[in-house]
Amino acid sequence: MPTPLAAPVPVIAESLYSRSYFYVGGEYVNAGSDDGQRVFTGQMYVEQLTPIDGVKHPWPIIFIQGGGQTGTNFLNTPDGRKGWASWLLDQGYTVYLLDQVSRGRSSYHPSNGPIINYTAELAEKRWTACRDFQLWPEAALHTQWPGSGRVGDPVFDAYYASTVPSLKDYGVEQKLMQAAGAHLLDRIGPAILVTHSQGGTHGWLWADARPELVKAIVAIEPSGPPFQSTIVKDPTVKIYGITDIPMSYDPPADATIGGKAPLQTQEHPALNGRNFFLQQEPARRLKNLSRIPVLLETGEASSHASYDEFTVRFLRQAGVNVKHLKLAEEGIHGNGHLQFLEKNNLEIIEMLEKWIKGIE
Template sequence: MKMFALARLSRVLLIATFGFTLAEQAAQPRRDVFFVGGRYNKVTIMTGQIYVERLTPPNVTQANPLVFIAGAGQTGTNFLETPDGRPGWASFFLDKGYIVYLSDQASRGRSRWQPSVGSMIASGTEKVEEIFTALSKHNLWPQSKLHTQWPGTGLVGDPTFDAFYASQVQYMPDSNIYEDENTAAYSALLDKIGAAHVFTHSQAGSYGWRIGDARPSLVKSIIALEPAGPPFDGRAPFTGNKTWGITYEKVEYEPPIGNDSSLLDTVRVPAPDADHNDCILQRDPARKLKNLMDIPVLVVTSEASYHAPYDYCTVAFLKQAGVQVEFADLPKEGIHGNGHFLFMEKNNIEIAERILKWIESV
């Protein structure tokens, strides 16, 4: 009797304190946290590990989970909620029955950074306004004037901008180090959790290709949200030549080229119009990305982003290399006004619905 009374009291206190019953508590997603990957450096410190959150819905209905990898200066919080307080993509896909893995890149956010690995930089408010949140006010590329979906003004002092900028973290400018660290760490994550659909954003785009190359049997699909590009070239606002085509470090080609990326024979293809960049592609016959050929890929590009002038080059390169790629060029599908952070903008759920249909089709 005494035990029953204690149990009843606990239930009353739970409702009074948190506002939900035990049944309601059971209906909430479960959150687990762990670290994976990394290696000991001279035994005294560990580098290269990543922080991971596993969010499990009350009713798991999908066989393969989703892994989200955020871009430069970002963390896994990108996908939890929008800066103006609306549900993010994590909530959307949890509601659809998917287990969701959010993470911070190696040497980023909650994934420990060691100064010996590389130096750090951070983006100032002006840069963030110009290329992420207030594109139409700066007109730095032809499509930027079409930006309408960012909530608020996109300028310093606006509550949504301030919330977004507060979430920005430092990052290493050395793409080669980051690509190697994260390829190893996310490969270890897939070894731990099994096959998954991998979402990459921006800088993390090249990691997706490397992870698919390293673990082709564990990558069910790659959803590349404006992946680092274009092939080979560095284009403003982020420069740096990808000597292996769509990556900074080695991926496997067929016929093989060993460790010598200079064996990729390239040609510059003129832009189709004034709103797009020219492309560097392989000269025919093109070598194939042999470990990516059986992985379905969706490349998603916004109307107003700085990726709008050149993501078509990345798609062309992938097709040339034998990859099963679909191009979700959002304005051509009637989804207008988005910038680079499409998953935070006013129509973020509309875009998530588009991606969900594709995942269900593969």
């Protein structure tokens, strides 16, 4: 018999808003039949939430979630508290939530390649109960997950029930998401992007495609470090530094030739037993990101505490105006990778929102 979920946690958090939804991107493709019938694929589900009391800020917030997640993860927490999107609605922001292409309410099609699932055990070790496993030094500091973070705990089960399959091929995923993101920005106009983890690659790519429409990026522990992945051991991951597909570098970074990466890299001394890579000097510049303010934020107990500094160095080397906000240095302690679901989530979003207001 399968293990049943623990008793569900009631959701009690509320915000007053109007709600609508739409789809952007996508195309008709052959359904696989001999008579030419078609289906639609590559579309992205988008949900628009507008505060009832009126919009008080010039630009809306678009949330781009990480791997295995959907837009629902920003609404409320798995133990029923108010989430980041709900809190921002209370402050007068229009909020857009999305499900990444071929994920959740954005219908999957086999032409987009295989999918992967994050197991409950992986979630325990890396995100919700990392203190129990201590796979990196900072994991011992993790105190903010609400509950044990283990299978059978009602909060963990409510969180893990929300996880969904994701596309396995990062390159395919990024191409689809960049196209859908460009459509979204063309439709709604200028916006601020708040990205998390794997969704961080899409923030860079959306800004590259529509630099005039991205007013700022708040990157919560974006996929990193440069040229590497911490989950998938693959030498072809992020060959453009922070993405797997081309970015607008100056001078241009050509496609892979003769097995060499398009960006020449230089190895840096190991940190916690791991080697990191940056561009060789003189470094190519990310010309379309150079005028977009970026806040990159890192939690004290996350695995990202060991390497987000190298993502920041890479961005600065490429001419990006980025501020590195380390929660621990601001007196906010004990956070892992899923900060928007943790006990002090509203303390964190309040700090992030102060930076956002500073660029309005």
